[in-house]
Amino acid sequence: MNLLRSLATISPRGVLKMWERDRRAFRKVFWVSMVPTFFGPLILMLSLGTGVGTLVSSVQGLTYQQFIAPGLLASSAMLGATYSCTYDCFVRLKYQKVYDAILATPLNIEEIVTGELFWGATRGLLGAGAFLLVITAFGLAKSPLALATLPLLFIVGLMFAVLGMTFTALISDVSLFTHYFTMFVTPLFLFSGIFFPVQNLPSWAAGLIEATPLLHCVRATRCLLNSQVTGQFWWDILYVLAVTLIFFMASIYLMRRRIVK
């Protein structure tokens, strides 16, 4: 009940003002932020796409490059949002005391956090959007449905923003993000069907991965880029939306508990 009351205080204008603060602050770090979200996937696509591509003639009827491009795209949105809502937000929260400063204005903690989450999703979309242009230039996104990946990538970013923010709200030391990346983000990146079909794994492992978040993003992005929207696509979208909603509430609750003393 308290959580619902707290969510009800969120005004879109407050969220937008927080988002604008982040947009203005972003100019300074634009290129740095493009390294993991744009250049990272690009390098992988060029190296693995061509290198492994000579070993693998086709995966599920696609060339290897065609196969990995959508997953790299989804992972780009994941990484942009994750960096934004982990390291960046933690520094603003704990060291720069930005949230304390803004709390002295009419904005409340709910709006600050929601603004940060939408900014995280925006950052995910920026890197992924740039990468989408490259994919298109490579001729890997021919269908007009490829445009629909933009809103999808924003939602992917939002999901990883709320997940990252939840972790941020819980930890006391910045070094703990190493665990988040080593034990969560990197395994997701490697096992979520970006580089090989999950069905190639033992069935227990495939079942386990079905519960994790990135797989659904990869599958949904692949559907759109190859214009094959199936029933599974809608299940994947539903999964992403549900996880986003649950962890949105968790991150708001935990941040309020942490900051308002």
Place this chain on the structure above:
Amino acid sequence: MDPQTTTPALSADKLTKSFGAFVAVDGISFAIRHGECFGILGPNGAGKTTTVKMISAVSPPTSGRLNVLGLDPARDPRSLKAAIGVVPDENNLDIDLSVQANLEVYAGFFNFSRAQATAKSRDLLRFVELEDKAELDIDELSNGMKRRLLLARALLNDPRLLILDEPTAALDPSIRHQLWDKMRDLKTRGMTQILTTHYMDEAARMCDRLIIMNGGKIVENGEPLALIEKHGQPDLEGVFLKLTGRKLEE
């Protein structure tokens, strides 16, 4: 009669704040008149900042009542925060933004339009004599400049109540005098002020009335001169040391 002269700008009644079992502010009651500069003194850990945070609606009281400018901070934090300004005890300027952008973005939180925000920021930079630093990064400012920028930021919304938590800590005498001049200037415009400080000369100079806190409680209150006389001390520092249990010659 003008209601402003009859109702206080702020009244606290048995205001209490606990952190777990620890009572940081222990049932304090006081009232602040419109247009006065009100001092909150006390040794480290006395509960000054905790009190200020309750007044400025960022920390909910554990119990007691608080009325600030006719509003209850716990019930209507948004309206209250729109009406007050806070110079915090620690520098929390936004290092990702330039000097002027710090003010402009902050003005946005008070719902200024882009043009209003820019105009107001320029005005205030002039007021705190930082107009030639507008494009610098926060890291490039001296301590005194940062403190002046914090003051400018607290003034963006033309607050009716200005709260200054140790605004001159660790500043050189000339910058302190400069800040005092600004505070006097604001006071002549009718702005009510709350000042916490460890400098007794500052309190004696600036405050119309003050409270001295110790261990979360108010141990004395009144006008600086009256307190000096009452306790038979040469100055406010003597009163402070007498009441907070520390001897001058230690």
